[in-house]
Amino acid sequence: MTNLKRSFFGAAIYLALIFVLGQSDYTGRPIINFASYFYLAVMIAMPVTLFFPSVSRIPVYVPLVVWAGVYILLLEILNRSLSTTSNDFSIIALEFILLEVGVWFAYQLSRQISYAESIMAALALNAFPNRARDIDSENQRIKIELTRSRRYQRPLSIVVIEAEEEKVTEETLKSVQHDLLKQFTSARFAQIIDNCVRQTDLVLRDQQGRFVVLCTETELSRATLLAKRIVQAIQEKTSQQARWGVAAFPDDALTFDDLRQKAQDHLVRSAASTLEHMAVIESQEGSKL
Numbered sequence: 001m002t003n004l005k006r007s008f009f010g011a012a013i014y015l016a017l018i019f020v021l022g023q024s025d026y027t028g029r030p031i032i033n034f035a036s037y038f039y040l041a042v043m044i045a046m047p048v049t050l051f052f053p054s055v056s057r058i059p060v061y062v063p064l065v066v067w068a069g070v071y072i073l074l075l076e077i078l079n080r081s082l083s084t085t086s087n088d089f090s091i092i093a094l095e096f097i098l099l100e101v102g103v104w105f106a107y108q109l110s111r112q113i114s115y116a117e118s119i120m121a122a123l124a125l126n127a128f129p130n131r132a133r134d135i136d137s138e139n140q141r142i143k144i145e146l147t148r149s150r151r152y153q154r155p156l157s158i159v160v161i162e163a164e165e166e167k168v169t170e171e172t173l174k175s176v177q178h179d180l181l182k183q184f185t186s187a188r189f190a191q192i193i194d195n196c197v198r199q200t201d202l203v204l205r206d207q208q209g210r211f212v213v214l215c216t217e218t219e220l221s222r223a224t225l226l227a228k229r230i231v232q233a234i235q236e237k238t239s240q241q242a243r244w245g246v247a248a249f250p251d252d253a254l255t256f257d258d259l260r261q262k263a264q265d266h267l268v269r270s271a272a273s274t275l276e277h278m279a280v281i282e283s284q285e286g287s288k289l
Contacts, residue, residue, distance in 0.1 A: 055107065185240075
């Protein structure tokens, strides 16, 4: 947390510095007459570097090189005299250096935020152990299971579980508390799902926080019963509502992404909706027979 505080402080001092330097002094002229596109580049580069999680996973020189190229491009295509009277090389060099420093600060802040989030995830996992995996990290396993089901004509189904949106209060709007609540709720859901599925089932978590259970050797009707059991367990143990959807290979779709989309299209929650969904499934199975 100390490094996170330092990164926040450094970014704040940096922004204050460039805007103070651009303010007029007692003579009515800016202390340093920066070009307007320099401010635009800073105000775009820092949020983009900070708020895109993928940026923190690449080497720092990549965003530095990218934004250096953007600045040079702006310098070449825009008429600098329209936004500033200063065309000195020293001012241009200072703008370039300050832009790179800003990108570096944003990158360091993004890394520290990602590190803090990983600590919260580790705490949640320690409190509620589970075997849920990130869906992107299990692509090879998913392909193997689909290939096996296709080759040997074995049933395969997926179950999608999504938590109901809770009412947001002023307390939950506090970012740290809200993030902790999401992390621990997700870990608790994963633990409950883990206790309901078989060892051979694959429990995944997607980027939107939904859980996807890949059920091998499982028909649609059995997957539906599993989904209902999971949702009921979640409601009993957490008093939270969850929606569920199911899809089966190859009747509903032939690829994993299409199966997920099919299951998400069928997300239901209430008892009435569950009965209606079951009736639709039974009618589909009856028509296939």
